[in-house]
Amino acid sequence: MAAMIATLGAKAIQDIVNSGRLGRFAWRAVTTSARSCTRRQTYPLVWAQMNIIGVRSVPVIMITGAFVGMTLAVQAYDQLAGMGLEEHLGVLINISVVKELGPVLAAVMLAGRIGGALTAELGTMNVTEQIDAIRSMGTDPIRYLVAPRLLACLLLTPVLIIYADLMGVVGGALVSFLQLGINSRAYWNFSASGVELWDVSIGVIKGFFFGGAIAMISCYKGFNCREGAHGVGQACTDAFVASFISILALDFALAVMFKSIYLTFWPIKSLV
Amino acid sequence: MAIPIPGAFTLDEWNDQTDQAEQAERAETVVEVRNLTKRFGPKLVLDNVSLAIEKGKTTVIIGPSGCGKTVLMKHFIALQRPSAGEVYFRDQRIDQLSERDLNDIRVHFGYLFQEGALFDSLSVAENIMFPIRQHQRHVTRKAMEEVVKAKLAMVGLDGFQNYFPANLSGGQRKRVALARAIALNPEVILYDEPTTGLDPIRSDIINELVLKLEQDLSVTSVVVTHDMKSAYKVGDRIIMFHNGRIIADGDADHIRSHPHPTVQQFIHGQVSEDDLAVLRMSGAVAQTQFLPRDFEK
Numbered sequence A: 001m002a003a004m005i006a007t008l009g010a011k012a013i014q015d016i017v018n019s020g021r022l023g024r025f026a027w028r029a030v031t032t033s034a035r036s037c038t039r040r041q042t043y044p045l046v047w048a049q050m051n052i053i054g055v056r057s058v059p060v061i062m063i064t065g066a067f068v069g070m071t072l073a074v075q076a077y078d079q080l081a082g083m084g085l086e087e088h089l090g091v092l093i094n095i096s097v098v099k100e101l102g103p104v105l106a107a108v109m110l111a112g113r114i115g116g117a118l119t120a121e122l123g124t125m126n127v128t129e130q131i132d133a134i135r136s137m138g139t140d141p142i143r144y145l146v147a148p149r150l151l152a153c154l155l156l157t158p159v160l161i162i163y164a165d166l167m168g169v170v171g172g173a174l175v176s177f178l179q180l181g182i183n184s185r186a187y188w189n190f191s192a193s194g195v196e197l198w199d200v201s202i203g204v205i206k207g208f209f210f211g212g213a214i215a216m217i218s219c220y221k222g223f224n225c226r227e228g229a230h231g232v233g234q235a236c237t238d239a240f241v242a243s244f245i246s247i248l249a250l251d252f253a254l255a256v257m258f259k260s261i262y263l264t265f266w267p268i269k270s271l272v
Numbered sequence B: 001m002a003i004p005i006p007g008a009f010t011l012d013e014w015n016d017q018t019d020q021a022e023q024a025e026r027a028e029t030v031v032e033v034r035n036l037t038k039r040f041g042p043k044l045v046l047d048n049v050s051l052a053i054e055k056g057k058t059t060v061i062i063g064p065s066g067c068g069k070t071v072l073m074k075h076f077i078a079l080q081r082p083s084a085g086e087v088y089f090r091d092q093r094i095d096q097l098s099e100r101d102l103n104d105i106r107v108h109f110g111y112l113f114q115e116g117a118l119f120d121s122l123s124v125a126e127n128i129m130f131p132i133r134q135h136q137r138h139v140t141r142k143a144m145e146e147v148v149k150a151k152l153a154m155v156g157l158d159g160f161q162n163y164f165p166a167n168l169s170g171g172q173r174k175r176v177a178l179a180r181a182i183a184l185n186p187e188v189i190l191y192d193e194p195t196t197g198l199d200p201i202r203s204d205i206i207n208e209l210v211l212k213l214e215q216d217l218s219v220t221s222v223v224v225t226h227d228m229k230s231a232y233k234v235g236d237r238i239i240m241f242h243n244g245r246i247i248a249d250g251d252a253d254h255i256r257s258h259p260h261p262t263v264q265q266f267i268h269g270q271v272s273e274d275d276l277a278v279l280r281m282s283g284a285v286a287q288t289q290f291l292p293r294d295f296e297k
Helices: A002-036 A042-053 A055-082 A086-127 A130-136 A141-179 A184-194 A197-223 A228-265 B011-016 B019-026 B069-076 B099-106 B124-135 B141-154 B170-181 B200-217 B228-234 B252-256 B261-268 B273-288
Strands: B029-040 B043-054 B058-062 B084-089 B109-112 B188-192 B220-224 B237-242 B245-250
Touching: A002 A141, A002 A197, A042 A055, A042 A086, A042 A141, A055 A086, A055 A141, A086 A130, A086 A141, A086 A184, A086 A197, A086 A228, A130 A141, A130 B099, A130 B109, A141 A184, A141 A197, A197 A228, B029 B069, B029 B220, B043 B069, B043 B220, B043 B245, B058 B069, B058 B200, B058 B228, B069 B084, B069 B188, B069 B220, B109 B170, B124 B141, B124 B170, B141 B170, B141 B200, B170 B200, B200 B220, B200 B228, B220 B228, B228 B252, B237 B252, B237 B261, B245 B252, B245 B261, B252 B261
Parallel strands: B058 B220, B058 B237, B109 B188, B188 B220
Antiparallel strands: B029 B043, B029 B084, B237 B245
């Protein structure tokens, strides 16, 4: 019994230590990134990361968005058709895609694709002493390695979410017209009246937070991974799981916050 | 080769007799550690170590694997922070400086890591340009290429500018890493096991490079190694570590004739009687637990 309590206590203490370490890393990363925005030396590094993180993720993000919209159309049709509201399908699909499913699923896809790659790259650099080599040459590894990746994720995750939203809307529309036989004019008219700029904006703003969380967690796990291939592999797994949970938690927190802001300025609007 | 029997002197008396120790006290000190202790959790790696590195000389640190040699050397540029004690560079205490302030100190050092630590995504030329780009932004691309060419020529690898680390042999990677370490003409070069993993000829090439750099660049060198041939060749002063403490400190002759049995075992590469007994016992146990393979039944 005493041994179990000791183990639990030690685990709790270690978790608190790790949280503090992550907090300090995040603070250094944010302040260094802010300073790096004014240094021209950083721009080529950021461009390179924007190509890796953003440009190369476009195809997979668009595919993700398309399938989200298409699946929503198929799944939601029966419920609305039962009430004679099938022409409102566009409102349901498009609000779900732009406010929730597009940002969250795109961020999860990025966490798996980019997060794993960042952790693996930085973890390998860590275990082969390349990060120590950067420090030994009088260069801040946070400025050289983390800041470009963080800035690229912050700038491009919202853009990628726009791509995901676009393909979600297009995918849902195509399935609605071609497979479900919904009138396109009615579909778009109801969508235009139901989906507001606010809905699209909060999805894009969420991307800013999701991108920051993915970059921060992935870089932290890479910098602090254990030695060897097992250590790097475990860090990649931990980074994805932590990023995934962070995305869900941030999504909930932001949803509550944005709803409060919306209700403060605009009354509740009926979707029917 | 038989291990010499310890003489009548105590170890402290033996070490006090050497001119080397007295000269080190009088000579200019570049790097110094005072009462340095380092723990990793419950494990004590460095135990109250005090050491001064003399300017312009090559100091070799030897000792068994895992005795704390590399950990000590990382303290010299604050890649590790002590659990207790102080670290000085040219009379300035550095172990409590922030990472930002340490960047100004670290440019005076070049560090050759054990596996080279070259950046995989950069070519040989870009690896060597890295410290120049970070600290001498006014230098033109053409000038940097000239510097790269000169540094690669010093290590005998001119022409390899466009190669990537994955395309190089182990010895070539070490030499490129050395070229990178000297890109900013540092005052002090730290070598972490520079000959480990290399064949005898490549090892001697590295030894010659250490001597050549000491002469050509007038640098202070610190070499961590367990290669005794290398230690005798390059070392003006040899320090031996054991269980986190210094047990021998002197020139090559002093080390060769040191009365401490652990020093003699190490420099002659001989396992102790106690360790031999353990090996024999484990072999005997293994025999009794050996299960016959199927085809032997």
